[in-house]
Amino acid sequence: MMGWSVGQLFARDLTANTVEVEMATVLAPTRAAWARVTFNTERAMSEREALFKKGLHCVGIWHIHPESSPSPSTEDRLLAREHALAARPQLAGIVFVIVGTAQPPAGLRVWVDDGVDLHEAISDEIKQ
Template identity: 35%
Template sequence: MISFDIGQSGQSLAFSDRVLEHFNQHRQTRFWHKEAGGFLFARFQLPVIDIDVATGPRRGDRRTRYSYRPDERAEQREINDMFSRGLHFVGCWHTHPEDIASPSHIDRRNIADCVRRSYHALNGFIMVIIGRNPLPDGMYVSVCDKSSVYELVFSRNAASTDSSLTSSTRSLAHLE
């Protein structure tokens, strides 16, 4: 398991070993590997958000070396199925054929659109991009709201913070 602190919110994302192995299996380490992606599902055990399941790629996804377009009907079925198991949709993951992953302009636009179009009680969604380097070094993890993407820092000592997060995105979970 590895963790990322969510700014100064006191919350953290914890990726299960099963999810990390799923990411690792889909890294684009060879020139013929296509981009892969899917959804992230979590259990809220605040202050920890446990990412327990990563789905995809799916049979109906359209994948090339440099692009990934998901099967949206399959995605909705996954959301419904996981919710019935007590897991909540918290974001998306996909691969990039670069050593250390970073989001493209399209990635940033797509995640912001997803946050805007979705009905949810979260301050934002998680976007994970998996590069070719071993995890967690090749991994890009962020919290995304309707307009911005905030990169999270791997928590080697559970003391990392990113003070650039705005007050509206200092936590992922909506707390009343």
């Protein structure tokens, strides 16, 4: 895995039965450690504002973990909750993706934080 990466997830139509992530961006990390990466929140907000003008809504955050089948750390859970609560007026939950070192589907894990609980999204491929 090359370096640490973190970014945001954007969707155009929030009213559809299935909300499709149309764009994933990369934010420059401000700090990175074994299982922690931080980013400039002002830069993230600027990115959200610019993409909102193009009809895209921020629906989540993604980042890399140095493990094959990643799981959220305590700090990850706090980050997801903070963003879910901040998004509550517009969104029922925030998507939180962690990319591990294994090939998908095992190395790609997805959760949704609704401001109360962090729910793992299990794909049909992983269930089999």
